[in-house]
Amino acid sequence: GMPMYTYSELEGFAKVIQDRSEHKPSVGIICGTGLGGLADVLEHKTVIPYSDIPHFPVSTVKGHHGQFVLGKMKGKTVICMQGRFHLYEGYPAWKIASPVRVMSLLGVKTLFITNAAGGMNKNYNVGDVMIIKDHLFFPGLAGMNPLVGPNMSQFGERFISTSHLYDAGLRKLARDIAKEIGCSDFVQEGVYAMVGGPSFESPAELRLLNLTCDVVGMSTCPEAITAKHCGMRVFGMSLVTNKCLMDVDLTEEDAPNHVEVLETGKLREEILQELVTKVVEKMDNY
Numbered sequence: 438g439m440p441m442y443t444y445s446e447l448e449g450f451a452k453v454i455q456d457r458s459e460h461k462p463s464v465g466i467i468c469g470t471g472l473g474g475l476a477d478v479l480e481h482k483t484v485i486p487y488s489d490i491p492h493f494p495v496s497t498v499k500g501h502h503g504q505f506v507l508g509k510m511k512g513k514t515v516i517c518m519q520g521r522f523h524l525y526e527g528y529p530a531w532k533i534a535s536p537v538r539v540m541s542l543l544g545v546k547t548l549f550i551t552n553a554a555g556g557m558n559k560n561y562n563v564g565d566v567m568i569i570k571d572h573l574f575f576p577g578l579a580g581m582n583p584l585v586g587p588n589m590s591q592f593g594e595r596f597i598s599t600s601h602l603y604d605a606g607l608r609k610l611a612r613d614i615a616k617e618i619g620c621s622d623f624v625q626e627g628v629y630a631m632v633g634g635p636s637f638e639s640p641a642e643l644r645l646l647n648l649t650c651d652v653v654g655m656s657t658c659p660e661a662i663t664a665k666h667c668g669m670r671v672f673g674m675s676l677v678t679n680k681c682l683m684d685v686d687l688t689e690e691d692a693p694n695h696v697e698v699l700e701t702g703k704l705r706e707e708i709l710q711e712l713v714t715k716v717v718e719k720m721d722n723y
């Protein structure tokens with residue numbers, strides 16, 4: 438594809454946003470499929486469609502708006518991505534992750550990434566929320582890593598560790614808040630597997646992924662790695678929107694589809710908003 442964004446192009450994207458909004462965000466939120474409601478709770482909102490930013494990618498998936506929303510949440514200044522990008526849309530990993538570098542240039546120090554995912558762990562139920570403690574970035578293992586190519590040392594080092602990619606303090610805080618608001622029954626903590634998509638995984642692929650992972654999706658890893666590269670604290674959370682068909686002999690009606698992914702997002706929207714809002718409120722003490 439076309440050459441990657443240069444540092445000055447990324448600065449140009451940040452400038453378009455700075456010229457449109459007084460907000461100086463310290464927190465970034467990437468809203469997953471059907472989870473765009475997270476941006477609705479912001480106060481004093483500024484909305485900037487991706488299409489208003491020259492040469493910036495645009496979302497092409499049902500359930501994704503395609504805009505930045507800046508505003509206040511519990512005293513913190515937040516920038517939300519309502520609509521994100523995916524490998525299956527044909528975007529390379531570096532382009533999917535470029536909004537994270539723009540957020541870094543705007544001053545974001547902590548990134549919350551949410552997504553919809555299929556449950557592989559048999560103890561998980563549709564509607565569960567899984568705090569991500571680690572990931573299996575399958576496409577990344579095959580070279581579709583957002584950091585491939587010349588290292589942009591303005592953001593970070595050439596070779597970064599991902600041993601502690603999902604911040605332990607924020608995970609502890611999220612578990613404590615889940616207890617506090619009484620939703621521990623359906624708040625899990627586990628490992629996220631990323632596949633490229635757009636086809637859903639075969640039973641054989643699911644059984645392989647389930648050796649180390651609890652849920653599977655088609656996003657999140659490129660953004661998490663890029664956030665770590667530029668020194669952000671990262672918090673990831675999956676909404677389990679369906680149970681995966683782990684064996685070819687299971688009946689057809691369990692097969693995943695996009696409609697149930699969107700519907701489950703609506704079901705749990707309030708809880709997700711409450712969880713994220715409370716973690717944002719208390720995160721500086723963890």
Ligand SMILES: Nc1nc2ncn(CCNC(CO)CO)c2c(=O)[nH]1
Nearest residue numbers: 553554555653654655681693695698
């Ligand atoms: N088996 C399975 N179930 C899932 N439910 C949600 N997603 C996340 C992908 N969501 C796509 C299609 O809904 C839209 O981004 C998946 C997935 O990748 N695999």
